[in-house]
Amino acid sequence: MDKLRLRFSKTGRAIYISHLDLMHTMQRGFSRAGYELKYSEGFNPHPQISIALPLSVGAASVCEIMDFKLKEDPVLAELPAKLTSVLPEGIEVLEVYEPERKVALLKWLGIEGVLEYDERDPAEMAAALRDFYAQEAIVITKRTKRGVGETDIRPGIREISFEAADKAVLVKAVISAQEPTINPELLAEALRQIQPGIAPDFAKFNRVETYDADMQVYR
Amino acid sequence: MDKRLERILPRVQKPARYTGGEYKQIMKDKEQVDIRLAFCFPDTYEIGMSNLGMSILYHTMNSLDFVWCERCFAPWGDMYEEMKKAGIPLYALESGDPLSAFDSLAFSVGYEMAYTTVLDMIDMAGLPLRSADRKDLLPIVWAGGTSAVNAEPMAPFIDLFVVGEGEEMNNELLTLLRQAKLEHWSKHDFLVQAAQIGGVYVPSLYEVSYHEDGSIAAVKPTEGAPERVVKRIISDLDSVPFPTDPIVPSTEVVHDRVNLELFRGCVRGCRFCQAGYVYRPIRAKKPETLVRQGIETLKNTGHEDVTLLSLSTSDYRPLNELCDGLLDYCEARSIGLSLPSLRADNFSMEIMEKLQKVRKSGLTFAVEGGSQRLRDAINKNVTEEDLLHTCSIAFSGGWNSVKLYYMLGLPTETDEDILGIAEMANKVLHCWRENAKNKNRGVKNTISTSLFIPKPHSPFQWEAMIPIPEYLRRVNLLRGAITARNVTYNWHDAATSLIEAVLSKGDRRVADVIEEVWRQGGRLDAWTDYFDLDRWMKAFETCGVDPAFYAHREIPVDAVLPWDHIDVGVRKSHLQHEREMAYESRLSPDCRHQCAACGAAKLLKGGIRCDG
Structure with missing residues (x-):
């Protein structure tokens, strides 16, 4: 076994652990569970561990992917339970396996969100949201490494649907995971920028599934 | 999770410090415990979670099955604002329940600058600030930590203080509190009973009277409270519980590593050092205990670093044996071992080589005084020869960064002493x-000076702190004398020192000032981001309290000190003798060479002897 892949969920209180802190938490978790991570060669060795798509602070996920290498081959069947038992509340290892496909092939993410409306009518909001996301282009200003720029997020949204609920609208969508990366938070941000009248009072998102370019479940 | 909190967290910096849920937090069923205790640290999560005392007592208090002890820290400014705006009260991390649901709040107060934060946390819990205004038995608000050796400035706010080491005392107190709760005692009855527990100080049971000049006339115990509250200690450190499965924070904290405590107390007797006196007598852990606990903790936490804590690491007798034992485990796993608090006089090549195997960091020495005469006066038994010898070992061993710490304003200091600091740098x-x-890598020599603050229970407790303008004159004198390019000089801001001096040597009348500062928005005063000297100076004026009376007045030796009724073990006559020796620039031998019979050994029980 060379490279191994872990699928894990990050929910509850753990959603506030940042990406960097999570990497550190995972490293310590391996050590606590008695697994030794392989280190890179070179002047400044670092443990061979990488999380496919960094998750924003405050976002939940039940489909996180992490690749890693261990010094010795583990018993795969027992690893998830062993590792979960030494991780903080809210992080659960779902499965571990030898990956067959490169992370670059992960193209789409299934997400769910709750758009909370404290005072406004959810049914009305849901209808307006459908109209808004039916547009052909949704151009927002976004801060990137290169400064503030304009981006059309619409091509990065493959499917999107809305359903009114109690004081909220539930959103389900399939958005682009890589090239371009669409942060689900942008679905609410676009409303704030373009149509503040239907922007929610609060929005939270959950990653639910990973897909490849052909919308086959990615593992 | 509280819906209001859920909306706030994505907006604040480092939200993981406000959520709990870390690995090894202790969860209990609140219906199954009699006492819910909020263990409050009046500073940020990152500072509090780095505190070994907090970690130890969290475990010892939770070892009582009728107690659920949870943690609570002070929110940083952004979170504080958001909580106020949303009307969210202070809550404990484990359960997320507001502090109003708790039977007791226990504060760990290690430094005086945290006082305003203590008040702020009491307020954020929804409680009246003053003990007298909290009429019911519950919640009892108590405090411990080093600042309890002079609790007077906080006396009106805190129901009771625990003086000394808390492993046993806290549990005795909680057992009594449980009885009081189940039997519906009045708060007064509970406090009277609590005062009978060794180490417990109930300020409301002591009447303080003053002379016309403002000094204290007498402190009179009432209701059978002891004349003097004697500090509690743990006699045998090897047998006291030590948590080898501490909470592992899910976010970065200041000391993100395994902490091992080698010993408590110090053999040195530096006359300016409060810690050197109030933690006596000296008690060491056995190296085999430490190796076992260290390895166990490393395994349980997954930490990559371990550090050895004490007031003077190189005074730990079996240091070599301990390092060997730990390095056997650490080297194979790339775990770093660090030894802070080394002394310049007995720093050994052997130890240095051992550390070098894993990681090489800068060297820091506390020299304290710029001349031999001054160092003798403060009993800092370090010679120039020692220091240079150590530096030569270090430089030839590949180190190229040395930090030297000094104090300005020590008793008897002259300009000549100050210029000596610059000479030493050269x-x-x-x-x-x-x-x-x-030599291509260059050298970094950093000199830092702070303003000497006389502290209670040290030989210099009667001394006056030098005025701020005089401190600045001395800083400038030294600045002018440092000419070399590769010497960096940093000096500590004197404003905080002035306030720290007032708070450490203050009496009960200073309480009004602390409250006024808090009312004007003061909190997290230990942070330069938040400290505001103007706010303090205005509060002194508003309350009619003169800071100079506490900071800059030399106290006559026959005066009643605000902290005289707290007995840390060391006799007052010993402190006085040490002070006289200082004025003659005479050294006292350290405890290992000759016991000075300071008095602290009387605290030991079970035939255990002082390790001095």
Whole structure:
């Protein structure tokens, strides 16, 4: 076994652990569970561990992917339970396996969100949201490494649907995971920028599934 | 999770410090415990979670099955604002329940600058600030930590203080509180009973009277409270519980590593040092205990670093044996071992080589005084020769960064002593030129000075702190004398020192000032981001309290001190003798060479002897 892949969920209180802190938490978790991570060669060795798509602070996920290498081959069947038992509340290892496909092939993410409306009518909001996301282009200003720029997020949204609920609208969508990366938070941000009248009072998102370019479940 | 909190968290910096849920937090069923305790640290999560005392007591208090002890820290400014705006009260991390649901709040107060934060946390819990305004038995608000050796400035706010080491005392107190709760005692009855527990100080049971000049006339115990509250200690550190499965924070904290405590107390007796006196007598852990606990903790936490804590690491007798034991485990796993608090006089090549195997960091020495005469006066038994010898070992061993710490304003200090600091810096540079293996890498010599603050229970407790303008004059004198390019000089801001001096030597009348500062928005005063000298100076004026009376007045030796009724073990006559020796620039031998019979050994029980 060379490279191994872990699928894990990050929910509850753990959603506030940042990406960097999570990497550190995972490293310590391996050590606590008695697994030794392989280190890179070179002047400044670092443990061979990488999380496919960094998750924003405050976002939940039940489909996180992490690749890693261990010094010795583990018993795969027992690893998830062993590792979960030494991780903080809210992080659960779902499965571990030898990956067959490169992370670059992960193209789409299934997400769910709750758009909370404290005072406004959810049914009305849901209808307006459908109209808004039916547009052909949704151009927002976004801060990137290169400064503030304009981006059309619409091509990065493959499917999107809305359903009114109690004081909220539930959103389900399939958005682009890589090239371009669409942060689900942008679905609410676009409303704030373009149509503040239907922007929610609060929005939270959950990653639910990973897909490849052909919308086959990615593992 | 509280819906209001859920909306706030994505907006604040480092939200993981406000959520709990870390690995090894202790969860209990709140219906199954009699006492819910909020263990409050009046500073940020990152500071509090780095505190070994907090970690130890969290476990010892939770070892009582009728207690659920949870943690609570002070929110940083952004979170504080958001919580106020949303009307969210202070809550404990484990359960997320507001502090109003708790039977007791226990504060760990290690430094005086945290006082305003203590008040703020009491307020954020929804409680009246003053003990007298909290009429019911529950919640009892108590505090411990080093600042309890002079609790007077906080006396009106805190129901009771625990003085000394808390492993046993806290649990005795909680057992009594449980009885009081189940039997519906009044708060007064509980406090009277609590005062009978060794180490417990109930300020409301002591009447303080004053002379016309403002000094204290007498402190009179009432209701059978002891004349003097004697500090509690743990006699046998090897048998006291130590948590080898501490909470592992899910976000970065200041000391993100395994902490091992080698010993409590110090053999040195530096006359300016409060810690050197109030933690006596000296008690060491056995190296085998430490190796076992260290390895166990490393395994349980997954930490990559371990550090050895004490007031003076190189005074731990079996240091070599301990390092060997730990390095056997650490080296194979790339775990770093660090030894802070080394002394310049007995720093050994052998130890240094051991550490070098894993990681090489800068060297820091506390020299304290710029001349031999002054160092003798403060009993800092370090000679120039020791320091230069150590530096030569270090430089030839490949180190190229040395930090030297000094204090300005020590009793008897002259301008000549101050200029000695600059001379010493030059000698260190010269030593580097003579010994460094690779001169291309250059050398970094950093000098730091702080303003000496006289502290209760130290030989200099009667001394006055020098006025701020005089401190600045001395800083400038030294600045002018430092000419070498590769010497960096940092000096500590004197404003906080002035307030710290007032708070450490203050009496009960200072309480009004602390409350006024808090009312004007003061909190997290230990942070320069938040400290505001103007706010303090205005509060002194509003309350009619003169800071100079506490900071800059020399106290007559026959005066009643605000902290005289707290007995830390060391006799007052010993402190007085040490002070006289200081004025003669005479050294006292350290405890290992000759016991000075300071009095602290009387605290030991079970035939255990002082390790001095």
